[in-house]
Amino acid sequence: MSYEELLTIEPFSLAQDKKNSLLLENLLSLTEFHRANCSAYEKITDAINFRAESVQGVEDLPFLPVRLFKEAELASIPKSEIFKTMTSSGTSGQRVSKIFLDKETSLNQQKTLIKIVTSLTGSARMPMIIIDSPSVLKNRQMFSARGAGILGFSIFGRKSIYALDDDMNLQVDKIAEFLAENAGKKIFLFGFTFMVWKYFYQVLREKNWKLDLSNAVMIHGGGWKKMIEQAVTPEEFRRALNEVCGLNEIFSYYGMVEQTGCIYPECEHGHLHASIFSDVIIRRVEDFSTCEIGERGVVQVVSMLPKSYPGHSLLTEDEGVLLGEDDCPCGRKGKYFQIIGRLANAELRGCSDTYAAEH
């Protein structure tokens, strides 16, 4: 099935057995595509004796450690077709992942994100408050994970403002003014989890500033690892934000710059859901065999989206647990899971985490 056709299917409508055959077909052809177009990928898959004939299921497909994108520049397109490069936001002394995009993959990322997000919030565009600083998007050829997230979500905004100035100060008067101008309209807030916590929630609380965001919806993601370190649970996060600004509707998501577009939103039961465009496989750290439901392991992500770079099957450095398939009480089909944290000794990486490390 072509990616165009995939985009016509409701993102959480396929039962896992149907989804598996779709994934297998598409991921196998992507594996062949990347072998033919990225010599480094071909060498790696040759080295592990990859044979398409021996692949029986999605879990048999080769996977690359996500860290490899920091150590090598992997692309399946000629340099002349690269039109954007995305990076994990790196700190000094830390290598960044580089993800090379052509027009097709970039457009599919945006379309995929739209399908997933509109299934949560509807397709109406709303006045948008970006909980970040405009400086994140200064370089327009090279985006950090934070920049890419802001850009991707900006399409849901009609008129948007940045909540923070270039020095990361919360501009509470500007926000209040924006809210007054848009009184009666539903407001859309977007930010990386840790940025929201540190530069929005904590500042509002300390200064005892009040904002009325009871008619707003927030989507946040990307920085939850830092939150786990700070021992802020998702429940605490929701309660805290509700307390300072009356926010009721909060959606979080799991995702990574190496598979931008394919986000995993959290449902009202606190479960992360895989859409039809991508999936998770939880593996045992000792031997990479697949875990049972309820068993902790390292998270592998597969996605039918990456075509300009060989990132369709990646082993992350995150620990998670599969909670079930097709039977979440929210009604979404497919796998649902939870992220527990970072694997011990995994290098600190990722978007909002990085800002935390810099400051």
Add this chain to the structure above:
Amino acid sequence: MTNLEKYDKAFIDAFAVSEGDLPTLKYQDIAAWDSVGHMTLMANIEDAFDIMMEVEDIMDFSSYAHGKEILKANYEVDVEA
């Protein structure tokens, strides 16, 4: 201001291009019309004609010429009128 003048101004303000470049201008043709610039352009057009565009039309808005067709077909804005 005529609709055409408003439409042109939305592009000129967003991308600092000259009027003569407009007829053949396409998304990603010039550095300024990237995904960041695109959202600026969409905001300018929405303001100029007091409309609210659908996400699908924003994705579909791929050139100066095609934009006119979208506005006419879906928003009752006839730029050429």
